[in-house]
Amino acid sequence: MELVIVIILLLITLIVLTLAVFLIATIAELVKINRGLGGVLNGVAEIATKTAPVNGVLDAINRTLVAGRDLLEGLALKKAGPDAAGLVESCFPGEGQRFLQRIGRSGTVVPIGEDYPRGAAILNSLLGVEPAPAPPVAATQAAAPAPAPAAAGSSSGRISLRKRGFPSGGPTPPSGGAPMGGGGMSMRPRTRAQDEPAPPPDGAPMGGGRISVKGSRPWE
Amino acid sequence: MLILWIMVIVLVVVLLALVVLLKGVLGAARSITPTVMAIDGVAAAGSKDLDAVIALVTTQNYISQVVAGLANYGGSLDVALPDA
Numbered sequence: 001m002e003l004v005i006v007i008i009l010l011l012i013t014l015i016v017l018t019l020a021v022f023l024i025a026t027i028a029e030l031v032k033i034n035r036g037l038g039g040v041l042n043g044v045a046e047i048a049t050k051t052a053p054v055n056g057v058l059d060a061i062n063r064t065l066v067a068g069r070d071l072l073e074g075l076a077l078k079k080a081g082p083d084a085a086g087l088v089e090s091c092f093p094g095e096g097q098r099f100l101q102r103i104g105r106s107g108t109v110v111p112i113g114e115d116y117p118r119g120a121a122i123l124n125s126l127l128g129v130e131p132a133p134a135p136p137v138a139a140t141q142a143a144a145p146a147p148a149p150a151a152a153g154s155s156s157g158r159i160s161l162r163k164r165g166f167p168s169g170g171p172t173p174p175s176g177g178a179p180m181g182g183g184g185m186s187m188r189p190r191t192r193a194q195d196e197p198a199p200p201p202d203g204a205p206m207g208g209g210r211i212s213v214k215g216s217r218p219w220e
Numbered sequence: 221m222l223i224l225w226i227m228v229i230v231l232v233v234v235l236l237a238l239v240v241l242l243k244g245v246l247g248a249a250r251s252i253t254p255t256v257m258a259i260d261g262v263a264a265a266g267s268k269d270l271d272a273v274i275a276l277v278t279t280q281n282y283i284s285q286v287v288a289g290l291a292n293y294g295g296s297l298d299v300a301l302p303d304a
Contacts, residue, residue, distance in 0.1 A: 001222075004225055004228060005223040005224065006221070008224065008227060008228055008231060011228065011231035011235060012231065014237060015231065015234060015235050015286070017240055018235065018239055018242065019238065019242070022239075022243065022244070022245070022246055025229060025246050026245055026246050029246065029249035029250050029252070029253060030249060032253050033253055033256050035259050036256030036259075036260050037256055039260040039261050039263075039264075040259050040260045040263050042263075043260060043262075043263025043264045043266065044263055046263075046267035046270075047263065047266055047270060048267065049268050050270040050271070050273050051270060051273065053273075053276075053277075054273055054276065054296050055278045057277060058276070060280055061276075061280050061283050062222050064280075064283050064287050065283065065287065066283055068286075068287035068290050068291070070263050071287075071290065071291055071294055072290065072294060075297060075298060076295045078298070078303055078304065079297070079298075079301050079302075079304055080304055081303075081304025082304070083304075084304075098223065107275055121248050122301065122302065126300075126301075126302075128252060159300065160300060176284030178225070202245065
């Protein structure tokens, strides 16, 4: 056999061996990749399973919150009339204009501010007290112990949207049914006793004219 | 005879090119493996993080109760306050 033929055969053998070695190594890597992708697939499947109900739950939460918002906005519109957008703007800056859009009206929203004299006048007329000039809040808090609900209404005679804290050791906040007297939106946690419904006064209408979303509650 | 020697040269060139190309393929395949393993770990960690999603149901119940209380409170205000 001639030398050149031997070299050719040797080269062909080398090529085949090289192909075999590299392809086997590549196949081994692809098998590893396949196993890894199997693990990834399991993890992704778990993620998909766990996140599947999120959309429905969040939609239900959103529907509930929108129902509550619409309820309160309707109440504000019914009770405050043209001042409703200003009240909303005062409590939540920037929301007044959106409130107007939601109720299909337009115009400029003027914030009411921290005090709402018209509401105070209405409450004073309901309580049968004369409107009094507002004393300084700090002086009122420091001077007297906690007033009774009716007395609280008559002492200050103003509604304030200002968040007010009560100093420790000072007078305790009016509890229960006298939110108008103290004039503040308190963020303090309530006790269970405070959350119990108070018995209605004699002759007070119960249930008449109540706003209810029963029947349209999406969570029911 | 000359043709045979030319064939030898061609085979040598083919062998070298084959080695280079297959080495590239193998290197690319080996670079994928750690990436896939990293993704596997991230997917497992993400799946574990989502264990708290079930708490959303409790949140939904709380929100429903809060809005129901709000509705009752609004109803009381509707009775107590005169309309504008």
